[in-house]
Each structure stands twice: as structure tokens, then as C-alpha cells.
Amino acid sequence: MLNYRQLHYFWVVAKTGSIVRACEQLNLTPQTISGQISQLESTLGIDLFQRVGRQLELTEAGRQALPYAEQMFQLGSELENVLRSQSGEQQLLFRIGVADVVPKSIVYRLLAPTMVIDQPIRISCREDKLERLLADLAIQRLDLVISDSPMPPHLDIKGLSQKLGECGISFFATDDVAQRVGTPFPQCLHGAPLLIPGQDTVVRGRLMRWFAELRIQPRIIGEFDDSALMKAFGKSGSGIFVAPSVIADEVQSQYGVQIIGQTEAVTESFYAITVERKVRHPGIVAIAESARNQLFTAGV
Template identity: 55%
Template sequence: MASLNYKHLHYFWTVAKSGAVARAGERLHLTAQTISGQISLFEESLGYKLFKRVGRRLELNDEGRMVFDYAERIFSLGEELEEALRLRPGGRALQLRVGVADAVPKAIAYLLLESALAMPDPIRIICREGKLDVLLADLAIHKLDIIIADSPMPPNVDVRGYHHLLGECDTSFFATPELARRYRKDFPRSFDGAPFLMPGEDAAVRPRLLRWFEREKIRPQISGEFDDGALLLAFGDAGAGIFAAPSAIAAQIRKQYGLVEIGRTDAIREQFYAISVERRLTHPAVLAIQSAARGNLLVGSTGSTSEEPPARRKAAAVAGGRRS
């Protein structure tokens, strides 16, 4: 047998974890044809077939399982080495690779990450924004240290990971001064028929908003739906409708955009999580983020994901300011 080709071993390991060549190709940024060719060369060099096809999915055979067990240990050690080098004292700047789910407001992401920049040791933060499923794929192959998301680890993904609640806060409603004057009185009933900008289907807060509308017996006029929170904010700033945002960034929205906070409710809780491959967080910058989040966001119990009945929750109008 020729010397072991570790690049081929890594391709094999990624395919085995993904369960499909196409999915592995997406993670490795290679075509499925290239991956298949490299796997064939690897099997030829070993003298064994490593996969069997079951329907449209690849499964490991006995030899494949043995090779996979060794690959797991080899690449786990490699990841530990990378982590040790990245965290070593007295070396280059500490590096934190963060994935930010696109449903997380940019201001919330900064609110959580700014504590890492305040650490005494130099740090370099590398941020990637994208869909949660794409970021989870990068987390699985250790391209990311953590993901900041507005929902826990999804139960139906083939990625090993753990979610850690950073904090939660109330939800506030914002509009231009003109719209606020029209709809602030008798909040939230005044929202019935009001123009409203909804977050996209990937946002965890969307179904909570819809349930709240139903409970309050209000039917706003949905003027637009946006996957991109920054685009939603731009439409809100232009006066296209009222929109919801975490109360933790209410002061920033008022100051930066001159928008008015019409009201807020604790019936809709926005929660934010760090998702990692570790059961216990160990990265110094992530620990700093977790600690600071307790001051920047109101932390609740990890089990409090459902809204309480209206009798136990309140909505209140908020005195607003003028556009600067």
C-alpha cells in the first residue's frame, strides 16, 4: 500500500460525515465529480472499497467504518492542535471565527461581539454571515468557532453541536415619527390595519409575532417580508411600515435612525444563542461574550422558549423622540 494521502483521507472523512458526495463538495468547495474521483483514488490506494450505496445515500461498509474511526481521531487531534496554537499566550492575536445567522440583527451581533474586542489580549474577529444551515456545515468542519443564532441547534441536522443561551429580551416596535403619531395611541390595538414589515421565514421571531397578532386580535397590513434585517430596517427608516426589533437595541435604533419606539411587549421574547461543537464553551473570547451578554441582554432560563398567556404578559406604549 502506498503512503497514506491525508488529503484523500480528509475528503473521505467529510463524505462519510455528510452522507453524500454533493453535500461534501459544498462543504469542501469542490465539485461532486472531483470528490468522487479523489475517493476512488483513495480506495484504490488502500485496496478496499469503503462505501456501499443504499438508495441515494452512501453508507460505510466494515472497512469504511474502521477507516472512519481512525480519521475521526486523526482530525480531532489536528483540531486540538489548531486550537492550542490559536490560544497560546504570547503569540499572535487570538482569532475568533464567528458565523452570524442572517436572521440576527446586525446591532445585536455587534452588541454580543464587542466584549471580545475589549479583552486585554489582542484579538482578530473573522465574521461570516449566512443561512444557519450553511453556517452549521462550516461549523462541522471547523471553519467556524461559534455561530450566533436566534434559535437553538436545529434537531434535524446531521451536525454535532450544542447551543448555549446567551440571553433574551423583549420586543419593541418602531416607525418614523409620522407613522408613530398615527399608531401609538391605543397600542397595540392601533396596529389593526397598520402597515407592517415582517421578518422572513428563517427568523425565529416571525411565528411569535404572528401568534401575538392572533392573541391580540389585530391584523396589520403586511407591506413587505424581508430575509435581510438590514433591508427591513432601511424600508422602516423610509416610512414603509412599522417593524419589530429586540428591545436590547432600542436606544441604538432611536439614536442612529431617528425612529420612534411606538411600544414594546414582553409577550414576544427574542432569544440569542451561541452554537458550538463543544458541550462546554472554552474559547476565551466566547466566554467573554457569554459573560457580557448577561449585562447587555436579560438572561432567562434555557427552557423558556414559549410565550406565556396574555394575562401574564404586557404590552406598553413608549414615549418616543423626534427624527434627528
Template identity: 50%
Template sequence: MNYKHLHYFLQVAETGSVARASEQLHLTPQTVSGQIQLLEERLGSPLFARSGRRLVLTDTGRMVLDYAKDIFALGAELEASVRERTTHGRALDFRIGVADAVPKAIAYHLVEPAFAVENVHLVCREWKLDLLLAELALHKLDLVIADAPIPSSVSVRAFSHRLGSSTLSFFATPALRERHPGDFPACLDGAPVLMPGEDSAMGQRLRAWFQSQNVRPRLVGEFDDSALIQEFGRRSAGFFAAPGVIAPGIEAQFGVRSVGVAEGVEEDFFAISVERRITHPCVVAITQAARNELFQMARKPVRATAPRRRQAA
């Protein structure tokens, strides 16, 4: 098969027009049409049908398009792998995006293994997931760390690699816990709670969990940035949830205590890349450390705590 013909086919399929494809390819429309015709003859089946002024894919054309995207994606991986092997003596740039819904402590533990790669230069961006995926599609990022796989509504040719999951624990300052005593999760009923944004995967799961527990907390704030939730939480503004795998660090940093575990609710984390098979050395380091270390930590249940009762003088 002539892969140049396949490249011309891909351009026509994506633009829906031989004229527009020929402009992008800097070729005449007659040349592009002729190459598409040769490909159809090679495959023995028409790839396009006309619908008004546009060309639409036939069933065979849609199948060929899927294969073509995979072929050229693998070609891009090959070029990236070769470039990585030629960076000896120079800093290896690693451009990573972190979705703003990912807790900062989790982001650190996930990204930190990349520094073990010799002579790496890390560039880290934090943004909303859809914007990061757009940057990934343009090859401006090598990896995106997120709390959800690629949304079905986002048309990006990339792959979601699951890193692991963590139980979700609720935290509160001792002073706030003292004002809302009782067993968990009943102590949250009517209590001030700080929540992830309504559009986030974790925000939706927590709302469903509250309903299942017949608990109606008082929502006092919604945040896209998990660091802001924890900062308000340390000042007794409300109870807040965070991954249980980093509970000791949260307690030490923010002066809060674990209240209990939201049974049945877990937060998932993903590495999203344009690679189907992970080859970038930094991405390999991140995925291996996450799966073999961070999310393999013994998950001891966080015991629900009640505030200590003051003894009578």
C-alpha cells in the same frame, strides 16, 4: 479500553460498511473487522447486526456511539485548547458566524467583547443558520451566533449555549405614527408592517402574537436581513419590531420612536459551538458579557405612545 478500536467503530457506524470505513482509514477490511471484534469482546456485547448489505447498530451499539462521539469531541476541545495556549506572540484567529436573522446592533454588542482578548484576529461571516452550522461542523467556524438553538432537523454535533433574551418593541417614524393613531397594539390593525421572514423563529412568534391580540396588520414586506427591515422602517414604509434591549440605539440611529412592547414575546439569542464546556477565550468573553451585562440591563417597560395632536391655530 483501546481508543483506536473505538475510532474504528465510529467510522464503521457512520459509514454503515466495513469496506467504506477501511477506505477512509487506509486499512484492509480484515484489519477493521478484527479491531471491531476485539472491541465487542472487550465490552461483552455485539455492536452491529447485518441488514442486507449494511451494518446497523444494536441497542448497545447506539449507546456506545453516543459515548464515542462525546469522547472524540472532548479530544477535539483538548487539541483546540492546547493550540490556543501556544499562540502567544501570534494573532489568535477567531472565526465567528452570525445568522442573518440576528439584528446587527445585537450582533455587535455580542461579538464586541471578543476584542478584549489580547491579540485577537476576528473573521466574521453572515449567512443562513443551517449553512453556518455546516461550516461549524467542519471546524471552519469557532462559534455561531443565532436567534434559535440548533434545529432538530439539523444533524450537527454541536451545543447551544443560551446567552439571554430581550423583550420585543415596535417602532415607527413620527409621520407613520401620526397616520395610525390610537393605543398600542390596536394602532397596528390595518397598518403597514415590515416582518421577519416566515421561516424565522421571530417571524412565527410575531404572527402568533398578532392573532392572540386580534390585530390584523397589512404585511407590506418580509425580510431575512433585520438591517433591511430597519432601513425601510426609517423611511416610513411600515411599523417594525426589534429587541427592546437596543431600543435607544434604534431610535437614535433611524429616527423612529418606540410604539409599544409585544407583551409575552421575547427574542432569544444563542452561542452555538462544538464545545460542550466553553474554553475558547473569545467565546468565554462573549458569553460572560452577554449574560452579565447586555441581557442584564434593567428592562424598563416601553410606554406605548400615541401621536401628539396638533393644536388648532
């Protein structure tokens, strides 16, 4: 059976990159840490580290072991936090996964209502690729996943995709770029410099189909999975960029840009994905109700 203390020493050394830094974190001597790791290696019959010059590097077996150790001690930390919270005010842990293509402003607006409900909630947010988040949702390491698409049909995961809302998109540009492209919209987009969402986003395909239908060919100069990075390039005057119309006012004030056009022919949708058919978590209920009654006005 694994000695979890020895495994913890292995994990800390692997994460910090050296025994010296691990000693500082664990407040132990190098002899203690190296001795315990050697015992772990002896028990397993494999080497977890190897010396490369003066550096300590993971072996192939060590690289395979690291993500398992990472999960184990992350779960242990979560368990400790949950149990400690029982001694004081009863806080309900709300574990949320956010698909990395969802704009952060939308995420904040969706989650904000959970901060003001009667029952105290402590939220834990993690951003990642959708399929990895859904894998954690399936084993109940997450309570909710927020995405721009429903549960993919090819995944063998039983879940419920609740549409929170949808909205059209707006096109933004600095004053200089807007003057150069002129009017009318959307014809002014033909040949104009455009920053677009990356391949993993649902809105990307809808946007390109809309351009094809109108026979408009913008000059695509950048593709971004991270919407905040796309806006930063847009703010610098690199080109026109898009964002959900529901946050248009915020985008204009935050990035110092203007709207050059809007369309409802291309929409962005947002979903709450859970594994429960009957949603009971008060945080999820608050998100759904706020999205339906305040954030989005149609399409829920």
C-alpha cells in the same frame, strides 16, 4: 495528482472572468496562463472553459470544480495567516459564523467584548444561512455560530447551544406614521402598515401568533430577512417595524423613529452554538459573560 499551480490559475480566471484580468492579478502572460490551464484540462480529460463568442465561460465541469477550488484556496489563505501570526505577537484566530437573520447591532454588541480581553484575538466573521454555517462548524472551520435559534434537532451534528439571552420586541415608526395609527397600543396595529421579519426568523412565527391571539390584523406591506433593510424602509415612513427592545435606544437615534409600543409577550432569543461541550475559547467565554452580565438582564 492535481497540479495546484494550474488549479490556482483556473480559479483566478474563473473568479476574474477573463484571462486578461487574471494576467493583471497574477502578473503573468496570457500564453502562460492559457497553456497551464490547457495542461490541467488535458490531465483531467475534460474542458473547464468554453468559448461563447468572444467570451470565456465555464463548462458544467468547470462550474462543479469552482467551489472545490474556492474552498481549497480559502483554506490555504487561512493557513498562511495563522502561520504568519506565529512569528509576531501571538494572536488567537476566532472564526465566527453569524446567521443572516440576526440583527447586526446585536452581533456587534455580542462580539465587542472579544476586542478587550487580555489575550489578543483576531476575529473572522462570516454571515450565511444557519445550516451552511453549522456544516462548517461540524468540520471545525468555525469556532462559533451565533443564531436566533438553537441547534436544529434534525441535524446530525453534535453541538452545544448556549442561550445568551432574550428580550421583548419594540415597535417603531416615524412621527408621521405614529400620528396616523394613533393609540392605544397594541390595538392601533390593527390595519396599520407593518414591515415584518422574513420567514426564516424565529420571531416571525411568534409575532404572527401574538397577533392572532389578540385578533389584530395589521396590513403587512413588506417582509425582510435583512433587519437593516427593514429598518431603512421604516425610516422612510413605509410602515411600522420591529426590533429587539435591547437595542431600542440605538434604533431610535440611528433611524430617527419613535417607539409606539413594546411587548414581552413576543421575545427574541440569541444563541452561541459550538461543538465543544466544555467551552475553552476565551472569545466565546467573553461573549457569554458579557451577554449574561451586561447586554441581557433576563432569560439567560
